[in-house]
Amino acid sequence: MTTSTPFFGTTFHVVTFGCQMNKHDSERISGMLEGLGSLPVNSIPEADIVIYMTCCVREAADVRLYGQVASLKNVPLRKESPLTKRIVAVGGCIGQRDGEKLIQKLPHLDVVFGTHNLVSLPSLLGEAIADCGHHVEVLDSANSFPTELPTSREHAWAAWLPITIGCNNFCTYCIVPYVRGREKSRAMDDIVSEARSYVAAGVKEITLLGQNVNSYGRDLYGEPRFADVLDAIDATGIERLRFATSHPKDLTDEVIGKFATLRSLMPALHLPAQSGSDKILEAMNRRYTSAHYLELVRKLRKAVPDIALSTDIIVGFPGETEDDFQQTYDLVKQVGYHQVFTFIYSKREGTPAASIPDDTPREVIQDRFDRLVDLVQHQAFERNQADAGRTVPVLVEGASRRDARLLVGKSPKNQTVHAPIPQGTSAESLAGSIQNVRVDQAKTWYLSGQVVR
Incomplete structure (x- = not known):
């Protein structure tokens, strides 16, 4: 330097x-x-x-x-x-x-x-x-983790904590393994030490990061040890723990069980499905079936019945037929997600999928996409209704951008929550604190209510 x-x-x-x-x-x-x-x-x-x-x-x-x-x-x-x-x-x-x-x-x-x-x-x-x-x-590989560098966090009460870099999955549509390199895991002691430093600094929420956190440690220990990471971070005393991203093929029963047993692990999981068609999943090199994915959902809901699930779905992957799309639509309908990130397939030069021929008209793909979005919005609204009338602990982020008279924050299920700023306080003074909010209204993409003192 x-x-x-x-x-x-x-x-x-x-x-x-x-x-x-x-x-x-x-x-x-x-x-x-x-x-x-x-x-x-x-x-x-x-x-x-x-x-x-x-x-x-x-x-x-x-x-x-x-x-x-x-x-x-x-x-x-x-x-x-x-x-x-x-x-x-x-x-x-x-x-x-x-x-x-x-x-x-x-x-x-x-x-x-x-x-x-x-x-x-x-x-x-x-x-x-x-x-x-x-x-x-531009280097071909990294000699060290970026966590060794100084950081200036966006929020004092929240911290990203990478546990792996790179990716070994090589999904056929994805450029990430070619630009992020092969997967490397951090030493467990380094991860825990950084987490402890955040807790000591007053951080309320840690999000563990990796292209596939579930495979953490395979390169160091010969087998994944992500469940051990969750145990170790929970033991630091952190109030809220999350992780992203989780690959279905490596999500173990042991990790699923942690949602039911760990105090800090929030009841929310992003579990990318990408498609509900086994033919398309194979073409994507995802290495799981729709039946396996649905069994994971069943186990997650058995561990935590109210867990909030989100996912990624690609519409219009090369070769996708109307029947393939319908299987995806049915999977989304069956799971009942809180949130779905929907994408129309984007061809990326250098990936195997880029060479797969496809003559599906753009208007057909757009129609499928629009139908899926309608379902997603309906499900999100229905899922949020379960929290109407409840009191939820909200990690306050500050004043709402849409209305400076309101607080905005996140519930344990990662829902956006709005509430009027209580008299005698300010958004700045409450930022980073956890406030109980009684939910009066549950909308499609947010909850709103009153701070309960």
Whole structure:
């Protein structure tokens, strides 16, 4: 890491696309730059340094990145800036995938870095500030976990805690293993030590991160030990524990049982199904069947009857027929999710699925997508009705963006909850606290009620 001199007096803004791992990486970038004397700002026009942390899972992310970076040419540098030009950097998965090609397509881009070399960013930025040239560094693999870098968390009461990096699953539609590398697990002692430091700092909620947390430890111990991680983090005294993402093929009975026995483990699980058709699941290389998935749901609901399940569904995977889609529709209907993230298949060059021919008309795929969205919205509304009239503990995040007179926070089931700010308090004073809210109304995407004192 270079001297901090080039950064004093500068400002920076990080734009983050994609998954929780990208959000965590962005917090590490903020921690490094703040430590070198640069100040975070809330908008691009205020920033001397703009960093894009990118995702390349879907084509829309590429389009959005190119549009935003190109538009920076028309945003003037602030008058007080100590720099002669705005420094623009692109990292994350698109940086890893495209490398030098980004400079060719976006000539006013200054820095490109990959998913494996966050630690190099300050020196790359420093060199760009010094010579106004292009600087690219993309490594094939990581020598250390980004958790070894300083962090500047978005919220003092919540922390991301990566336990693995990379992915070994190679789903045929997914670019992640090619840009994040093979799966590597952190040592258990390091994970627990970081968790203890968060608890000591007043963190209320920890979210364990990995492309597939269920396979944690297979590379270190010869078999997955994710259940042991859950036990160890619960023992730190953390109030709320969550994890993402969970691959169905590796979700064990032992891990399912932890939802019923661990005090801190919240009753919510994101379990991506992607499809309800066994033919499509095989084409996706998901390595489970719809029957196996539904059996996992049965076991989860036996352990915690009120558990809130969410999932990912891809509509229009190459070769999907109306019957395949109907099987997906039926699976979603049978499970009854609290939330479903629905996506129309996006072709990603470099993945096996990109070479699968498909002549399904776009309007047919859109019609399937729309039908599924209607079902999802109906189910979400129905699921939330179970909490109408209940009092739920809410981890307050602050004032609601839609109405500054309201608090907003998350329930144990990860539902968004709104409530009027009690008299004599403020959103700022309650942020990070857990408040009991009596639910008066249950809507499709949120609950609302009153704080119970």
